[in-house]
Amino acid sequence: MSRVTLAGVGKSYGALTVLKPLDLDIADGEFVVLLGPSGCGKSTTMRMIAGLEEITTGTLRFDDRDVTVLHPRDRNVAMVFQSYALYPHMTVAENIGYPLKIAKVAKEERAKQVDAAAKKVDLTPYLARYPRDLSGGQRQRVALARALVRSPGVFLLDEPLSNLDAKLRVAMRAEIKHLQRTLGVTMIYVTHDQIEAMTLADRVVLLNDGQIQQVGTPDEIYDDPQNIFVAGFIGSPPMNFVQGQASGGRFDGPGVSSLACPGSGALTLGFRAEDTRISDQGQFSGRVFEVEPTGESTYVVLDMGGQRANLRCDKKFRPALGSELRFDVGAGQCLFFDTTTGNRVR
């Protein structure tokens, strides 16, 4: 396994910069998820690590080896693509064994290693089949087995669960995590799905507009966002935002008055739906705009002076539409951001 170090790694196409120089140190055996919306540069970053895209600036190191300009085949990485990229004219066994065949591993040894890799992902009964005869989940496992069989230094997974249905996605998520823990491999995983990122990662790297917004554990990213983008991107439903003004350590905005705050000027208050508590003496108020029961809880959407806020309430709670509701936010759960720059104000 390898430690991966990106030092000022960036990507430009002529004058167009798609990825600003980024620094990232991924420890040996760590599971890092690159997360962000479409076009944020996460796949480009992964493709540069794989060697499929040229690195325009900076250096990339695997352990102490500079691999910046190395061909993909010389980097000892394995990659699983979103489409699985299986070879349709080869059987499952041939697909898994292809990297070994290229490496000129003897036939008997190859068969042994293919069997071992297939066993790890429960594919043994399907070795003689062709990819077209497999389900989406099975194809996914073939791609994983093909990555595993080479014992690579780094595993790269580019949105590997996107083509699966919701139920299978959850199951495969657990399998991938279990596999990574068991084998102790360095894994870099690209996704736009924050749930995947939160459930899988040791650390999440959140990207937007070609630059890193925050790097941290899932808890850090969720509880302690560094800017309004991170706060709004992570969480379902997303964090509630109320824009207002602060002066003398007090924040005033629609539906909230005289709330203790740091800083001054135009601020945006952020709080999460699950940190709210309905209370007649609450410091916050709004009119019930919609009620959304989900089974395990009820989300109440409030209109706070034209800005919407979600509250997670008891599953039996059914307020009348249009009625006024007061609530509180848990101590220390109110976050403030500079409305102009989006940065966290502490």
Next chain:
Amino acid sequence: MRNSTTGWLLIAPTLFILFITGFVPFIYVLVVSFFDWNTFAQNPEPTFTGADNFRELVFDKAFLKSIWLTLKFTAFVLISQLVIGLFLARMLLRNVPLKGLFRTIHTLPLMIAPIAVGATWRLLTVPGLGPIPHYLKSWFGIDYILSRFPDQAFATVVIMDIWHWTPLVTLTLMAGLSNLPEEPLEQARIDGASEWRIFWDITLAFLKPVLLTTIFIRLMDALRTVDEVWMLTGGGPGAETRFIGLHIWRVVFPKTDYGYGSAMSLITLYLTIVMCWLLYVAMTGMKENKA
């Protein structure tokens, strides 16, 4: 039910035309092949002879030679066109200088009618007039006379066909290559394969449907080549470039031996179908059988 009727009504004109121009002539040729029918013979009336025409064909050296020549010609042009076409298609998809100009020039022969191609090449190769014999003689000391040397005639016919039809192969393979999925190729690159290995193991497999279609088209075209060769060599010297199409034409028209010519046509059609089928099985069936 109504939809079905409307559908049949809509395709009826096409079916009718196909029936008149395709099926009726085929049946006619089939019937004629069982007759001895030569309008300039002593008995110009068709006489039923059963399978005599077909029996005679088996021992007809001229017919067998024309079949052999056609197969040899087809093998040469098909392999050359595929290799050259694939090479050019890959090259033209890369950023090479002047590729647009080259692609246009390369495609020009496709727009020329075969008879005109034959006429052009005849002008190029006529001794005392054409530049090819002139330069071959002055630069290499080679006597190039199509009407005298069979090997030269055969090679020239092959080269002419390659020149004329390779652009078609290049264009279809370019279409196939530009539609290849990127990810399996990138996967192979990560798996450690060299570019040559990727081409051999992965690209060719993805290209198989396009290759198969191209080979079918060119195989059938090559097997029925007539006009270009007729214009260039007239089938000569002797019968050294008399391919099956030319041979049938000579039997049916100047000799007016309709029955025998029809039998030849049917055998040629049968051979073409068998070759296409064998090719199809070889290219699509092998992997499944192996599995």
